[in-house]
Every structure is written in structure tokens, then in C-alpha cells.
Amino acid sequence: MIKETSDALTLVLSRTDADRPTGFGYRPGQFLTLEVPHEEQLSVARCYSLSSSPDSDDLPAISIKRTEHGYASNWLCDNAAVGLTLSALPPAGTFVPSRWDRPLVLLAAGSGITPVMSILKTALATHDQHVTLIYANRSPQSVMFADTLEELTRRYPTRLTVTHWFESERGLPTLDGLSDAIPADPGSDAYLCGPAAFMDLVRDALVTAGIDRDAIHREVFVSIKTNPFLGATTHVSNDAEPNKGTPVTAEVAGTSFSFLCPPETVLLDAMLSQGIDAPFGCREGVCGACAFTLTAGEVEMRANETLGDHELEQGVRLACQSVPISDTVDIVIE
Incomplete structure (x- = not known):
């Protein structure tokens, strides 16, 4: 500890x-x-x-x-x-870089630094791109990982730039102030985590700095209301008939399964009813633990509070919210 x-x-x-x-x-x-x-x-x-x-x-x-x-x-x-x-539950989430060959711009506020630190340390340890961190806090005393950031700055002086924004000294972050701190490299990937208002402001600053919207990735924190540790109840349509439904092929952690997803039933419930050990957490479309990649077919998501435009364009969907709407569906869960 x-x-x-x-x-x-x-x-x-x-x-x-x-x-x-x-x-x-x-x-x-x-x-x-x-x-x-x-x-x-x-x-x-x-x-x-x-x-x-x-x-x-x-x-x-x-x-x-x-x-x-x-x-x-x-x-x-x-x-x-x-x-x-x-x-x-097993590690989950889609706030993970899909490529490491571009400069990284990381922006965090308060405890939003937590997943950003994981990305930052991996980039420095195993890749060679430049990393810029802009970290907003109320005061110097509220900076998490202060010693670690100082040590990493000393170890990687040409690859890591850390800029602190202290509300006690400069007030709340501003569009102009953040834009000035963001490096002028439109080829960068950006990852941001913090309060919603902070991330909205940061997104505008990144776009102003010339970074493509598709290269901006947000981590969203929302409290989950359900408790997967107290038992999961599946909800398979009462109208489901034997041997009726959409044929689904699912690759889960390297193992392939084939099953029928009953009408109006989300993929997660269909998998759990088949005894497939599919990952899940909130079952509300919030946490992203059940994210999968759609490789064939189409699904309709009932709710989505975690996936951004970039993930959706890459075919990422949420199993707890996805109902098949095509003749067949193929999915992959890593």
C-alpha cells in the first residue's frame, strides 16, 4: 500500500x-x-x-x-x-492504445491520472515516441504520483514532457491555456480522463491544436448500479422457440463457440445462458467490460455510455446491450 x-x-x-x-x-x-x-x-x-x-x-x-x-x-x-x-472481475476496458507509433498527448485531472499513468509508463518502457502529459489539480499537494512523475522525467528527459496546471495558482483550466500547452503535432494520439466538463474543454483544445477528432480517446467514469458479484440473472426472450434465433459465432479468449441468440435478446445473456464464460461488469452499457469486436453482421445497441466514435468505427460494441439485427453475427472477445 x-x-x-x-x-x-x-x-x-x-x-x-x-x-x-x-x-x-x-x-x-x-x-x-x-x-x-x-x-x-x-x-x-x-x-x-x-x-x-x-x-x-x-x-x-x-x-x-x-x-x-x-x-x-x-x-x-x-x-x-x-x-x-x-x-x-478480470481486467476490462477499452481505454487502451491500439497503436504505439505516434506521439502521445495525455491529459488528466485529479484521479483521472490513474489509467493515464498506466499508458504513460508502458509508452516510455516499451516504445520510443514522445509523450506529453498535461495534469490538472487543485494544488501541488493534490498531485498523485508526484515522485513517480519526477523520476520518469529525469529518466526520459527527451521523451517525456510534464506540464502541471494548478487551480490554486491559475484558476480552472482554460481553452487558451490548454491549447498553448498541447504540442503542435497533428499526428499525435490523445488520451484524456477526468470530469466531463474538463474532457469537453480538452477535446476542444486538442481540435484547436490540430489533432484529429478520431485520434482523441476519452475514459468515462460512471458508478455502476448493479452488483455482478451477487449473481447474474440472464434475460432471454420469453418468446424464444427451440432452434430459433440468430446464428452467432463468438471467439472468447481464443476459444470459438456457435449458438443461437433468441429474438430480442442481448448477446451477453445469450452467451451466459449457453454456459459461455463471457466477461461482464455493470450490464448497463457503462463500464465496457463486455466489449467485443463485431467482425461480421450487424447488431443494435440499446445503450452506450463508454464507447467513443473511434471504438465504434473499429467495430467495437457492448455485449450487454447488443441485439443481432442481421441473419448471422460473428464477434471476437479478447
Whole structure:
């Protein structure tokens, strides 16, 4: 356990599985869904981004900031200690660079730095592009990973540029101020995480600086309302008839499955009803844990609170919200 600031900490994790006692596979920018104890509800589920890098850190880690009226975050800040055991779903999320051959512009506010740090450390450790980080906070005292950022700046003086924006000194971020800090390289990829108003402002600043809208990627934090740890209920259409439905081929973690998806049934429910171990979290179109790539056919998504235009253009969809609308459908879940 590492204390980052007076109200934020990093929890370094290891598996309790007898056959895999240390880490687990994940990609930079992904998150974990944790089960946090609760006296009245047994438990609650919350998503926390991994701040570690699979390419430079021995063990995975999540970073948590105390929030007003935030039960799970506050419970962890008050109760986390060496030896604490928590249940977690597999790493998930689409806030992951799909290419590493372009300069990176990373923009974060407050605890939004968490997934950005994972991307930043991976880029520096395993690639050779230039990385620019613009990090907004209320004051120097609220900067998470301050020591790590200083050490990385010393280690990569020609590849990493860090610009801090302190509200206590400059007020809230402005379009002009952010535009001045963004490097004039239209070939960059941008990743941003923070409050919605901050990301809207950052997006406008990036576009003003000449960065293509398709190269701008946002991470959206929304509290999930359901708890996948208390059991999942599938909702297969009552009108479903045996041997009726859309033929689906699904590749899940390298294993292929074929099944029929009943009418008006989302793909996740159809897979779970077939005993397929498909990943999921919120089941609300919010967390992105059930994201898949549509390789053939068409689906209609009932809701989407996490995928951006870039992911949608690449064929990424959410299994918990997708209903087939073509004769056949092929999907891939990594």
C-alpha cells in the first residue's frame, strides 16, 4: 500500500490463486471491478483503473482517491491494509492504445491520472515516441504520483514532457491555456480522463491544436448500479422457440463457440445462458467490460455510455446491450 496524497493511495495486488500467486494479464489503461464489503447490502461493486503498467511493474496496482459520499472509495482508504483480500472481475476496458507509433498527448485531472499513468509508463518502457502529459489539480499537494512523475522525467528527459496546471495558482483550466500547452503535432494520439466538463474543454483544445477528432480517446467514469458479484440473472426472450434465433459465432479468449441468440435478446445473456464464460461488469452499457469486436453482421445497441466514435468505427460494441439485427453475427472477445 502506497500513500500518494493525503486522500489517495495505491494498492499493489497479487492473486491468491494457488497456481498463479502473483499477477494477472492486463493491458495499459484497463480497470478492475472490485467487490467491496457493505454492512447492509453484503457488498457493492466498483470499478478502479489500474495505475501500474504490465510492461514496467512487477505487480498490478490500482489507485484510489477518497470522494465525498463515495462509500467504496472511502471504505478502501480507511480499511485497506497489507493482507486484505478482495474479489475482482478480470481486467476490462477499452481505454487502451491500439497503436504505439505516434506521439502521445495525455491529459488528466485529479484521479483521472490513474489509467493515464498506466499508458504513460508502458509508452516510455516499451516504445520510443514522445509523450506529453498535461495534469490538472487543485494544488501541488493534490498531485498523485508526484515522485513517480519526477523520476520518469529525469529518466526520459527527451521523451517525456510534464506540464502541471494548478487551480490554486491559475484558476480552472482554460481553452487558451490548454491549447498553448498541447504540442503542435497533428499526428499525435490523445488520451484524456477526468470530469466531463474538463474532457469537453480538452477535446476542444486538442481540435484547436490540430489533432484529429478520431485520434482523441476519452475514459468515462460512471458508478455502476448493479452488483455482478451477487449473481447474474440472464434475460432471454420469453418468446424464444427451440432452434430459433440468430446464428452467432463468438471467439472468447481464443476459444470459438456457435449458438443461437433468441429474438430480442442481448448477446451477453445469450452467451451466459449457453454456459459461455463471457466477461461482464455493470450490464448497463457503462463500464465496457463486455466489449467485443463485431467482425461480421450487424447488431443494435440499446445503450452506450463508454464507447467513443473511434471504438465504434473499429467495430467495437457492448455485449450487454447488443441485439443481432442481421441473419448471422460473428464477434471476437479478447
